[in-house]
Amino acid sequence: MATDKNYGNPELENKLRDRYYYTTDSNPEFLEDVKTLSRTIAHMCFQCGTCTGSCPSAPRSSYRIRLFMRRGVLGLEQEALNDPDLWLCTTCYSCTDRCPRDIAPTDVIMAMRNLAFKYDIVPRNFLKTVQLIYNTGHGVPNNDVNRAARVKLGLTADPPTTHGYPEFIPGIQKIMDHYEMKDNADRILAEGGQ
Amino acid sequence: MAEAKEQPRIGVFICHCGTNIAGSLSIEEVKEYAMTLPGVVAAEEYQYMCSTPGQSLIADAIAEHKLNGVVVAACSPRLHEPTFRTATQEGGLNKFRFEMANIRDQNSWVHMHDWEGATSKAKDQVRIAVAKARLLEDLEPKSVPVEHAALVLGAGVGGMQAALDLASAGIKTYLVDKDPTVGGRMSQLDKTFPTLDCSQCILTPKMVDVGRHPNIELRTFTEVENVEGYIGNFTITLRKKARGVLSPAEAEERGIVGGGCNGCGDCSEVCPVIKPNPFELGMAPRKAIYIYHPQVNPLLYTIDFDSCVKCGLCVTACGEEKKAIDLDMVDTFEQVKVGTCILAIGYDLIPIEEKTEWGYKRYDNVITGLEFERLICASGPTGGKLIRPSDGQIPKKIGFVLCAGSRDNTGGVAKPYCSRFCCMYSLKHAHQIMEKIPGAVPYIFYMDIRSFGKMYEEFYYRIQNEGAKFIRGRVANILEDPSSKNLTVFTEDTLLGRPLSLEMDMVVLAAAIQPKPEAERIRQMFGVSKSQDGWLLEAHPKLNPCGTTTAGIYLAGVCQGPKDIPDTVAQAEGAASAASIPIHTGEVQLEPYFAQCVDELCAGCGMCVNLCPYGALALVEKNGRTVMEVTEAKCKGCGTCGGFCPGGAIKMQHFTSPQICAQIDAFLLEGGEQ
Structure with missing residues (x-):
């Protein structure tokens, strides 16, 4: 366990804090949970870097999928779930296509996001997306610019989705209510979370 | 009883x-x-x-x-x-x-x-x-005498070493290779790690030795057609493929004294058919009548009858004195009797183009390690000048992709195992470009550098000291700039934790290796098992690494599993030693597990005779009755006949029906009444 040094100065305290990894930092249950949820052999990662090398997000952000794979292997639950980069995966599945160990790193990220949701660790934009889906059936609902573009292309202004058939929205709401997604999103947003 | x-x-x-x-x-x-x-x-x-x-x-x-x-x-x-x-x-x-x-x-x-x-x-x-x-x-x-001869299949460096050892120990050895020349993979390499010896220079003496050793019978352009028998007494049928060209000895047999091929090459000069030379991996042309390279042994031209148009120009060029060319030659067969056999049949690269992310065969300047060997070799298609296939320019920044298809569990052409020599030859390649091309920088993309052999880690130190850049990250993909044909390599520098996008002039893939396609047929003929990755299976990985589960058959070289030249030669010498033991002992003891016919019970129906997979059974006349007789040395004790015999007349020694029934009873009745 990391030890406090007591310099009596919070800034110095943080700068010189104990950065050793201790086995007590690991939660072995975390790796098992990730494996169960992701249905992939997350423990078999040998850190070759093919995933990050394939990742369209990595060159444009601080998101490093290989780092999350490593945190999974070591069971560094809090470090993984509290890192906002967790939400930068575009789920393109390039890493899953190329991983030489035949792991699905994308699914590991999805599993970690699910686990983070249990701790109410979800970025606001994701929670707002939940609300949008609940109300319109779309994560990105149609808007006037799109409608104009569609008409120009000879399409109907609204696509044949819940926009065209709003009677199906209650069905979507029923599914989301079952998982209490909307209630949780509303609650976390109201509490002023992330 | x-x-x-x-x-x-x-x-x-x-x-x-x-x-x-x-x-x-x-x-x-x-x-x-x-x-x-x-x-x-x-x-x-x-x-x-x-x-x-x-x-x-x-x-x-x-x-x-x-x-x-x-x-x-x-x-x-x-x-x-x-x-x-x-x-x-x-x-x-x-x-x-x-x-x-x-x-x-x-x-x-x-x-x-x-x-x-x-x-x-x-x-x-x-x-x-x-x-x-x-x-x-x-x-x-039962003791059986052992034929005082051996057969080595595959005349690469492993097969040649094994044959030379056997022959020098006084054993007549047939050295067989499907190619027109001995030499194998090693003759395609430019230099060898970590000593940087010229590969051809150290191999040629062995290639010459196998040709003139009095105890070696060289059989090039020859394949094994059939294998019969057992340790000590194998009868092997060889198919001598039609070469279209007579050796001086063969010419003499046909009465053409002083004739036969002398390797002058006049025939090849006039031949109008041009094909890619497989020895140069298709990067140089050859004629329909050809030799692989100038150091071939035997120095005999060979006709590729699949592409020959039989125009006869070569026959004319060869002339009346030598009369070496016979366009109507057909395959011939020969039976040899040997006591033991060594398989040294080598390997191939995987079809690395099927790992599409690296673009081999789509991008001109992505080549394999073996192609690099030919391009950097003085006797290769470019005379040893490394150039980009796209434009003939000299590359300055060259990427080396390690574990290209090795240590890869995704299935398809990929292999889960380590191919064991790619790290070292890529280090050697890095050295060669730095030596030959001023200002050239090699970038080696690796997961681990496995420099495990004697003087290998020191070689790694030397190459790093010479200026090679090592990037710890497996290459995710490669893209080609369509106009410049330059290549952009994407990976992560895992030590820096940053994705990389590096523009290269050329990329060399250290492609994984796999068993030869013909290995399957060969192992079935010789009764050798394979391990789950397809390589031939040794009898015991530690205590009997050269033997197989079939007595009298031994393994040498990569056909048993990936290994470099020192390990191949060491195993070849081990296999030669193991294969010479039964021959020098002069006799081998066979387990007495053979079938026995109880004449009084045998009705002479003969049903068993055709069932026997080893041809060990025959019907004979005994005391006025027709009964079955077992040739004990041929019987492997498989039990097929014994299990089938309707009269219960066949007794499997050491596995008799009463013995097996007693075992079943003991198990099922749990020691109770039998």
Whole structure:
């Protein structure tokens, strides 16, 4: 366990804090949970870097999928779930296509996001997306610019989705209510979370 | 069965195998139980039954208790049956009065955490073994003479070394290769790591030696057609493919004195057909009548009849004196008799183009390590000048992609194993470009650098010191700039934690290796197993790495698993030594497990004769009746005939019906009424 040094100065305290990894930092249950949820052999990662090398997000952000794979292997639950980069995966599945160990790193990220949701660790934009889906059936609902573009292309202004058939929205709401997604999103947003 | 009337006196010997067995089940309980079994007069246990005191224990007990059957409950017969048979023999019994119960591999190792279950299963195993031991009979192994000759299949560096060793030990050796020349893969390489010897320079003397050694019969452009027989007495049919060209000796046989091919090359000059040369991996042309390269042995031209148009220009060019070319030549067959065989059939690269992310065969400037060898080799298609295939320019920034298809569990063409020499040859390639091209920088993309051999780690140090850039990250993908044909390599520098996008002039893929396509047919002919990755299976990975499960067949080189030249040559010398033992001993003992025909019961129906996969059975006339007879040396004791015989006239020695039935009874009746 990391030890406090007591310099009596919070800034110095943080700068010189104990950065050793201790086995007590690991939660072995975390790796098992990730494996169960992701249905992939997350423990078999040998850190070759093919995933990050394939990742369209990595060159444009601080998101490093290989780092999350490593945190999974070591069971560094809090470090993984509290890192906002967790939400930068575009789920393109390039890493899953190329991983030489035949792991699905994308699914590991999805599993970690699910686990983070249990701790109410979800970025606001994701929670707002939940609300949008609940109300319109779309994560990105149609808007006037799109409608104009569609008409120009000879399409109907609204696509044949819940926009065209709003009677199906209650069905979507029923599914989301079952998982209490909307209630949780509303609650976390109201509490002023992330 | 006269022996059955003798009262059984069985001794049971239980091995602890340290804690391998004793740690998972109760030796004491099994011992007490053994004493309750019918016919058992002694039961002992010992720490290591295979040790000298353990073996003495068995020999002494045979004398003390007048035993006529021995049961050892220990490891697997494959490991220690010979040991305990010897102990049985030293105690004064026929060595086939021994039966083994495998309570380790098949019990304690499997049921490591089930003390009660493992103990109970060990009792079952001992009871079953004792049931058979009560019915064991004296058997005599059969000795057969061994042909004083050997065959080596594959004339690469491994096959040539094995053949030279055998031949120098006084054994006539047939060295067979499907290609028109000896030399194999090593002759395609430019330099060898870590010494940087010129590969051809150190190989050519061996190529010449195999051609002129008085004990080596060289058979190039020849394939094995059929294999019959058993250790000591293999009859192997060779198909000598039609070469279209006569050697001086063959010409003389046809009465053309002083004729035959002298390698002048006049024929090739006039030949109008141009094809890619497979030796240069298609990067240089050859004619329909060709040699692979100037150092071939034998120096004989070969006609590729698949592309020859039979225009006859070569015949004219060759002239009336030599008369070396015969456009109507057909394949011929030859039978050779040998005592032992060595397989040294080598490897291929995987079709790395099927790993599409690296763009091989789509991008001009992505090549394989083997193609790099030809391009950097002075005798190669570019005279040793490394150029980009796209524009002939000299590359300055060259990427080396390690583990291209090796250590890859995604299936398809990828291989889960390490190909073992790619790290080292890529280091060597890096050295070669820095040596030959001023200002060239090699970028080596790696997961781990496996420089495990003698002087290999020092070589790694040297190449890094020379300026090679090492990037720890497996290459995710490569993209080509369509106009410049330059390549952008994407990976992560895992040590920096940053994705990389590096523009390269050329990329060399260290492609994984795989068994030759013909390996499957060859291993079936020779009766050799394969391991799960397709390489030929050795008898034991540590204790018998050159042998196979078929007596008299040995392995050398990469066909047994990826290995570099030093390991290949070492294994070849090991295989040659192993293969020479039966030949020098002059005879081998065959296990007396062969079938026996009980003449009184045989109706002479002959159904068994056609069933036998080894052609060991025949119908003969005996005392006015037609009965079956077994050629014991050919019989492998598979039991096909014995299981089939409607009259029960075929007895499988050491696996007789009464013995097997007793074992089944002992198991199912749990020691009850039999």
